[in-house]
Amino acid sequence: MIGSLRGTVLERFTPNTILLEVAGVGYLCNVTSSTFGELEPTVVAFLHIHHHIREDNQTLFGFTSRIERDTFDILLATHGIGPSMAMAILSTYSPTALVTVVASGDLAALTIVPGVGKKTAERLMVELKSRLHLDGLSSGESIDSVQSSAADVRDALTALGYGTDEIRDTMRLLVSASDSETMLRDALALLGARRAG
Incomplete structure (x- = not known):
């Protein structure tokens, strides 16, 4: 392994x-x-690896932090979530952001x-609440206000004409704040920085 x-x-x-490339050997990593x-x-990288082995296939999943790999493992232990779905979740939300969403x-x-409908989201919510560490929010931070702010921002960006993919990628990078402004x-x-670049 x-x-x-x-x-x-x-x-x-x-x-x-x-x-x-590691010591002359090339490894394909998702x-x-x-x-x-x-x-x-040409970038030198260190990746924490989840080595996924099946009868007919072996796949490497690489993560820049141990917490990201551990969150991937937790997602895989969730009923109905395979590697592709787990990667889609972590491509949308960082581990910290995912904890906030679940909490x-x-x-x-x-x-x-992508690929998560209402029923899957409901099942994920139930199972992840018992598996993820939900103490990532500071004691003074209101869960309701974080949830409300995130929803307000998504609605505002949609109204401004931004696409679902742009909104998803941006929400993943945001640090949760208690006010939507x-x-x-x-x-x-x-x-703006992305479009300018």
Whole structure:
């Protein structure tokens, strides 16, 4: 079993796959969309690996942090969630953001993930509440206000004409704030920077 790899990124393949050269051997690793964006060819990277073995296939999933890999493992232990769905979830929400979504009971946020409908979101919400560490929110932070702010920002961005993919990617990068005005300002700054780039 492979637990981690350190090497140089040789190539990138869509969707979200990199070729990592380690001591002359190339390893194909599936990564999240944010990691894929960071790991340009020639970059030296260290990845925590989940080595997924089936009868007919072996697949490597690479993560830049241990908490991301641990969250992936938790998602895989959830009924009905396979590697592709788990990666889609982590490509939409960082582990910290996912904890916030689950703690707040925000079903609408989960349905932003490609392939997650209402029923899957409801099942995920129930199972993840018992598996994820939900103490990531500071004691003074209101879950209701975080949930409300995130929903307000999504609605505002939709009304401004931004697409689902743009909104999803931006929400993943946002740091949760208790007021929607701050979150919306940060979201628009991120979107503006992306379009300018």
